Amino acid sequence: MTVSDFDQFRPPEPERRGRRFGKLRRKRRPGRTDGSAEMLMVPDVEFTSYYGRAIVKPPPWGPEIAAYLFLGGVAGGSGLLAYGAQLTGRKLLCRNARLGAMVAVSVGGAALVKDLGRPDRFYNMLRTIKLTSPMSLGSWILTAYSGGMGVAAMADVDRLTGSRLPLGPMRRALAKVEPVAGGVAAVFAAPLAVYTAVLLSDTANPTWNAAHRDLPVVFASSASLAAGGLAMVTTPTRETGPARALAVMGVVGDLAATRYMESRMDPVAAEPLHQGRPGRLLRWSERLAAAGGLGALLLGGNRALAAASGVALLGASACTRFGILEAGIESAKDPRYTVVPQRNRLAKRRAAGITDDSITTAG
Template identity: 70%
Template structure:
């Protein structure tokens, strides 16, 4: 008997039983047959309605991608703070922010590769550059950001070790390009924090697609919260002034961007942002952001208060990313979030007098 890779797809066969119930004169079988013909091996088809089934296929992403969304924001905001410390003469803030950016982008890259399954798949995405693909553009943004962040962070590590890294003749080169590398990383910080929002909005997932215009502002504000909070935890208060100011602006931007996004979305498509697990995470995100912002504004010069406020801001940023991610996955499972916004848009177009531009808007 030969075997092939497709044997596992064959339906299992029911075990045959001996015909012990046959009687003289032709009795009937237990399975309903009369013995005059072979019984079908395939069961009768059961016809069910398609109502209640998902219209769009949920994104095949797990918590690894959600973690990447959060860590990318931490890395981008930290690179901006590193440039601020570089330009204002705050060496501790510069060092901590650069190292934070390197750690966050490294962990984020590991999460991304884990989701892809094989590391070479990321390299395959760098074979082309396609402006219409957020995934392609994002891969190049991540690579460019990582290069600048890596160079500036290695310079900091070499300085911390007392120039003990085995760099040899490369040390003068590293010291010469350290400053430009920090600037280059900061230039790609904003795109790194925002492109993941564009990537989500470019999918057919109802809630993400409905929020595609405002979601980048939410993600950038969230990145500011995370990076400012991390800097407040790791940096002494006498050098963390820029981080505290950034935290206050980040809280205002985060709350305002979320409110504007929910207001401009279709009310049906916005429901997953307020319900279930996603709604709970986003409500706690707003509370923690407000608490962290008040702590940074009123008590940020106290080391303990600054650290507690920074931790609250970090948690708020993480809950925002995970909450938006969870809301999108939930919206793809219920056909209501796909069908009803479409009906609402169609009714609005007809009410505006647009009835002859396509078959879907014809009266």
């Protein structure tokens, strides 16, 4: 090694700890090394990813997408509730459910466009349809639902204002197509409420993908209790019987489906659902859902208490959607949630005797 007078200005080099190859770094074990104590033949290893970076890139989704997930569920559940009220002659419940659904889908659509950055990006998704893409199908579902609900809600607004909207000869045509428009919105209401669950789980995100079998059921239940809660807030108790029944069924389904979903997930992939901010949100979701469900079941005859129960149900639905969204984002940041469940699945396949495919024989 050559030296020069300039070596005194060279910064000290950090201690070299050896190279890291692949994804495993050997961890030094403290203790005796003179051979007089029992030692492991293979030292413990500590998992790290390349350069400490995440293996799966976390989605850059903020509060706009969280709001869209929640409001899409409210709109979808309210669309079904409105159509049921339409068929049974509950005009006040039908009107309020339609108006609530229209407000929810409008605000949710605006939040989605804001996240996309430019409105033309949403329009471009409607230039084609791809049956294998949840995002493509979701764009068409949102558009079809908004069109049907918009026509039905316009008829209610026209009646609410005493036929003061400047519709002219279109008023008679609007009255004729209103029932059909309500039916069209009902057809796309359930897909609108649950397609976002398919969109989340159809990814490489560890927590969302691990919940792919049951997440749509959780979102459907969450949408039901949210729609019932909104109707309990906006509608007098004499017409909220179906809304309270929908809310109670949604609460039971939400609590049961969430627990069942977690029981079928890999324990490591389910950890983000119980930790940090996502864990707090999901715990509050259970509390608010239980409180709102009991209120809908036992206190639905009192207008003030029914409205308070409805607010609790809306809060429970929002906490569910926000918590699951944030849990998935957090799971993508830690390489452990990507690799450890993969190893667990590989071990289960080998334990089941599956050893002759590319998954169990690779490497």
